[in-house]
Amino acid sequence: MALPVGHPLASRAVLEAADLVDETWIGVPLGYPFEQVLTEIERISGRPPRVAQRFSDTRITEAVVASGAGVAILPRFTARSSAPALELRPLVGVSAVRHISALSRPDRAERPSVRLVIELLRQEAAHFGD
Numbered sequence: 001m002a003l004p005v006g007h008p009l010a011s012r013a014v015l016e017a018a019d020l021v022d023e024t025w026i027g028v029p030l031g032y033p034f035e036q037v038l039t040e041i042e043r044i045s046g047r048p049p050r051v052a053q054r055f056s057d058t059r060i061t062e063a064v065v066a067s068g069a070g071v072a073i074l075p076r077f078t079a080r081s082s083a084p085a086l087e088l089r090p091l092v093g094v095s096a097v098r099h100i101s102a103l104s105r106p107d108r109a110e111r112p113s114v115r116l117v118i119e120l121l122r123q124e125a126a127h128f129g130d
Helices: 035-045 058-066 112-128
Strands: 002-004 024-027 050-054 086-088
Touching (some): 002 058, 024 035, 024 058
Parallel strands (some): 024 050
């Protein structure tokens, strides 16, 4: 979860769906992967999220959250945790997954660089489990 610095929830180590019920959200366009997390929060809390704006660009979302306009779901490994006006907290109790697919033509799949990337993706997936 991305919160503006000074937000009351920023003092918590982790957040749950119930913590976010009354928040204003900066969301993603309908059908984008993070929308699934908002749907799950609604299912758990029984209340629809109040989405003020939707952006497909995470850097714009970061800036809008940092301005204090709302909270957002951002990917924990690529969000700018060092942004001075942004606090990142894990969201627990909500099912959130990301699927990564690697596609290649058979002739390209034989290239050493492609094989290396595929192997590294497999290793990383094994590290996180199913």
